[in-house]
Amino acid sequence: MDSNQTKTSEKTDAFIELYEQYFPIVAGYIRKNGGSLEDAKDVFQDALILFYEQKLIDPSVRNGYLFGTCRNLWSKKLRGEARIIAELDRDLPDPKEDAIISVETISNFMENAGKRCKDLLVSFYYEKVSLEKIASRFGFNGIRSATVQKFKCIEKLRSLAKEKQLEYADFTE
C-alpha cells in the first residue's frame, strides 16, 4: 500500500470516528427540528467537508465546531440554499471563453498531468501541506526542488488548459 492510500484510509477512519461520536447527536437535532434521516446525512456530510477544511487552516479547531456547523447548515437548508456537495458538482466556467468545462474534463486535465503532479498540487494548494513535508513525502532533495516541481506541474496544466481553449475556439469559429 503506498503512502497516499494509507493516508486515505487514515482519513476514512477519522471520519468514521466523527460519525460515531457526533452523528447521533446531529440526527437528534435534525429530527427535533423537523428533518428526515436523509436530511441529517446530507447536513453531516457537508459539515464534515467544512470542518475538514477549517482544520487545514487552523489545526486547533475543536470538534464542537462540527455541531455548530451542522446547525448553521440546517438553517441554510431550511432557507433553501444549495448543498456544498451540489456546488462541487457544478461545472466550472472557462474564464476566457465563458465556455463550460465539465467536471470530467477537469479530472482529465489532472490525470493527464500525471498522478504525481496531481497529488503534489492537491497536497500543497488544498491540503496546505508545507513544502518541507512535500519534499520528504515525494522524495525531493529539498524545499527548492519541491518548489520547482510544483511550478513545473502548474506549467504543464496551464498548457493543457490553453490547448483546450484553442480546441474550443476552433470548434466555435
Add this chain to the structure above:
Amino acid sequence: MRTSLNEIKEIEDFLLHKKDHSGLETKMLLDNTLYEKMEIQKYLYSVIRQQGRHAVVENIKKAEQVFFKAPRYQPVIRSIYQLFSKKS
C-alpha cells in the same frame, strides 16, 4: 528557476499571496498574453481545490457507508432509525 517558472511564481504571488503587483501590471501592458496566462492560472487553482474536495467527499461517503453497515455500529444505528420512525 527558468523564466517561465519565475513568471508562474510571480502570478501565484499576486493571486494567492496578494504581494505587490506593480511589476506584474507593467509587464501586462507590454505583454498581452500575460493577462490570459494569469486567468488560466487562477482557474487552475480552483480546479485543484475542487479535486482536493472531491477526494475528501469520497472519504466521507466511504466513512458513512461503514458507519451505517458495520456490525459494531448497529446498536446506535438502530436507535437512530427508531428516532426517525417515531411520529412527531
